[in-house]
Amino acid sequence: MNKKRCPHFSILHSTIWIALFILYTLQFVFHRFTPFMMDDLWYSTNLATGEPLRNLGDIIEGQIWHYMNWGGRIITHGLLQLTLVSGELMADLLNVGMTLLLSYMICVFSGHKNLLTFFAASVLTVSLNANILYSMVWQAGAVNYVYSTLWILFFLWIYLRPLDHTTDQSLPFAWLWMIPLGLITGWSNENMGPSCFVCTLMVMFYHARVQKKKLPLWMFTGSLTSLLGSILVILAPGNFVRSATIEPTGPMETLYNRIFSMLHAGTDFLFPSVLLLFGLSLVYIYGMKQKPYVTDYILFIVAILSYGAMVLSPHYPDRATFGTMVLCIVLILRILNRMLKTHPYIQKFAYMGLASLWGYAVLFFSLQIIG
Amino acid sequence: MPFPKTFQQLHSHIAKYAHIIAGILFLILLCSAAYALYDVQTAQGVGLYLSMQFDIPYTAVMDILSTAAFMMILLLLIILPGVFLKHRSTASCLRFLSLYLAFIPAISTAYLIHLPDNSELFHLHPAFTSGPLGQVWSDAFACLAPILQIILPVLILLYGCHFALNKNTELTASTEPLLPIWHRVLILLSLFLLVTVILFPELTPVSEYTIWYLLMLICFDLWEKMIAGKPHLQSACHIITAVLIFRSIYRLLELMSHYRL
Numbered sequence: 001m002n003k004k005r006c007p008h009f010s011i012l013h014s015t016i017w018i019a020l021f022i023l024y025t026l027q028f029v030f031h032r033f034t035p036f037m038m039d040d041l042w043y044s045t046n047l048a049t050g051e052p053l054r055n056l057g058d059i060i061e062g063q064i065w066h067y068m069n070w071g072g073r074i075i076t077h078g079l080l081q082l083t084l085v086s087g088e089l090m091a092d093l094l095n096v097g098m099t100l101l102l103s104y105m106i107c108v109f110s111g112h113k114n115l116l117t118f119f120a121a122s123v124l125t126v127s128l129n130a131n132i133l134y135s136m137v138w139q140a141g142a143v144n145y146v147y148s149t150l151w152i153l154f155f156l157w158i159y160l161r162p163l164d165h166t167t168d169q170s171l172p173f174a175w176l177w178m179i180p181l182g183l184i185t186g187w188s189n190e191n192m193g194p195s196c197f198v199c200t201l202m203v204m205f206y207h208a209r210v211q212k213k214k215l216p217l218w219m220f221t222g223s224l225t226s227l228l229g230s231i232l233v234i235l236a237p238g239n240f241v242r243s244a245t246i247e248p249t250g251p252m253e254t255l256y257n258r259i260f261s262m263l264h265a266g267t268d269f270l271f272p273s274v275l276l277l278f279g280l281s282l283v284y285i286y287g288m289k290q291k292p293y294v295t296d297y298i299l300f301i302v303a304i305l306s307y308g309a310m311v312l313s314p315h316y317p318d319r320a321t322f323g324t325m326v327l328c329i330v331l332i333l334r335i336l337n338r339m340l341k342t343h344p345y346i347q348k349f350a351y352m353g354l355a356s357l358w359g360y361a362v363l364f365f366s367l368q369i370i371g
Numbered sequence: 372m373p374f375p376k377t378f379q380q381l382h383s384h385i386a387k388y389a390h391i392i393a394g395i396l397f398l399i400l401l402c403s404a405a406y407a408l409y410d411v412q413t414a415q416g417v418g419l420y421l422s423m424q425f426d427i428p429y430t431a432v433m434d435i436l437s438t439a440a441f442m443m444i445l446l447l448l449i450i451l452p453g454v455f456l457k458h459r460s461t462a463s464c465l466r467f468l469s470l471y472l473a474f475i476p477a478i479s480t481a482y483l484i485h486l487p488d489n490s491e492l493f494h495l496h497p498a499f500t501s502g503p504l505g506q507v508w509s510d511a512f513a514c515l516a517p518i519l520q521i522i523l524p525v526l527i528l529l530y531g532c533h534f535a536l537n538k539n540t541e542l543t544a545s546t547e548p549l550l551p552i553w554h555r556v557l558i559l560l561s562l563f564l565l566v567t568v569i570l571f572p573e574l575t576p577v578s579e580y581t582i583w584y585l586l587m588l589i590c591f592d593l594w595e596k597m598i599a600g601k602p603h604l605q606s607a608c609h610i611i612t613a614v615l616i617f618r619s620i621y622r623l624l625e626l627m628s629h630y631r632l
Binding site: 264266268274283287339346349350353364366367 | 473505509512513515516519520521523524525527528529530531532534535536601603604607608610611614617618620621622624625
């Protein structure tokens with residue numbers, strides 16, 4: 001949009017700023033109204049001894065117990081314990097800050113760092129979400145989903161940016177810092193971690209075989225450490241201890257439960273994201289005769305893998321679709337921005353759609369605060 | 372008949388039987404809806420209530436008869452819009468049925484059967500007389516939230532797609548307005564129904580259902596026009612229809628599990 005020629009630009013700009021301010025203020029107030037609860041209370045203690053957390057040593061001791069007896073996600077749960085000891089106000093500020101960062105990361109990934117894209121990312125993260133309370137506001141949910149998705153997106157963006165841009169910008173010491181980044185990405189959770197590893201393989205294959213380029217060292221270190229992280233999260237002894245306590249079911253019951261939970265997640269929790277993504281993609285590909293980029297295909301495959309990986313899990317809670325939803329949002333914004341570039345006259349529809357979703361998000365937060 | 376060797380051949384091969392496949396899928400979805408309806412309304416005791424009302428000792432027969440009556444209404448609600456809007460193919464019927472089952476909020480058969488003897492239907496929201504007006508807004512927002520989250524964005528997306536796809540064709544917006552009069556009437560009617568939700572809480576399920584149905588009619592019309600204008604979109608739209616069919620099946624299963632578990 002031409003800033004000088006369009007008289008409505010400054011009004012539109014101001015409106016978006018005000019809308020963003022209202023959205024994030026309400027979100028912060030909702031955070032303030034939501035105390036530490038459920039798992040937060042348990043994670044506020046040294047898991048090994050049951051005593052309240054006093055120092056970093058307690059967190060490490062508790063996470064070792066967690067890894068051996070409860071589950072492999074000790075990176076996110078360790079971070080959760082750190083935020084819990086920082087107190088409710090600091091945790092709430094951190095959560096809103098991380099949500100802002102996540103929206104910014106979605107903008108970066110979508111290739112358009114402008115106010116409208118940031119607004120769209122902020123609105124879609126809330127309005128397409130299957131469970132806002134348990135994935136963004138509840139402290140355990142915020143760390144497990146918002147925080148981890150932030151570094152997962154950053155990791156994926158590092159890999160996918162060479163495919164989007166023709167120039168190869170070198171990353172200083174990437175081979176070194178990709179080691180911890182790959183490790184925490186793989187170790188983040190059971191579905192997104194392995195999906196990210198598969199993504200690194202696809203990118204490396206494309207880079208080497210199709211683009212005929214030499215693979216940089218950081219691609220290997222990132223890929224290997226994400227694999228290592230995935231193995232560590234899946235094969236944690238705590239997972240087996242916990243699964244042994246679950247009452248076994250017959251094969252037919254298990255099959256029905258898995259199919260039902262996948263159907264539930266795909267057609268209910270992820271339904272708004274899937275509908276928006278498919279609707280836009282069909283018009284973009286078949287209506288506007290445009291071709292998606294390789295990055296889009298890879299992101300789509302990663303989204304499907306992160307969804308499909310949950311077939312192995314006995315439970316597929318609504319909040320677990322957060323990572324897949326964010327990948328869908330990245331794809332939606334990548335496609336929408338390209339559509340707006342070639343067909344600028346559909347901009348008003350984008351604004352109207354976002355206004356409706358913003359209305360939903362504001363209503364949701366208001367109702368939760370009042371209730 | 373030669374066996375198809377390429378994807379194109381396979382596609383044209385399947386396209387010949389598209390209307391049969393659409394018809395079979397329509398029937399499967401309709402039978403699933405009938406089964407779910409029977410299951411839910413027997414659980415709610417509609418047949419039992421009717422047999423007591425009319426003093427007929429055969430509850431099972433009344434269950435079947437009431438299911439058949441509800442199914443007739445459902446069938447009319449699905450087929451009539453296609454007939455009046457001139458979208459009469461089997462595929463169109465399937466698309467509208469999948470849209471209907473995937474989106475429209477379920478309305479309790481027990482509520483419907485008690486509707487005629489509900490003397491408080493047009494009683495004002497008690498908050499108007501007792502004081503806490505915030506409750507009125509809270510109830511209205513609860514009804515508005517899913518409309519803002521799902522149906523309105525879908526409607527805007529469809530209008531946007533319809534506008535974008537027809538922009539450079541002969542069938543431009545100059546010959547056909549973006550918002551035909553009957554679309555505007557339905558939107559205004561939906562807004563009016565939203566007011567009834569605020570005023571008369573007993574009417575909320577019916578009003579909510581009608582709002583969704585009216586807006587769904589516009590979605591259906593836009594979708595069908597889009598396909599008619601760009602026939603090559605038809606095969607791509609099957610993906611969306613498939614998603615909607617899966618969602619319909621999930622919703623029917625969920626509806627039944629709600630009463631059985």
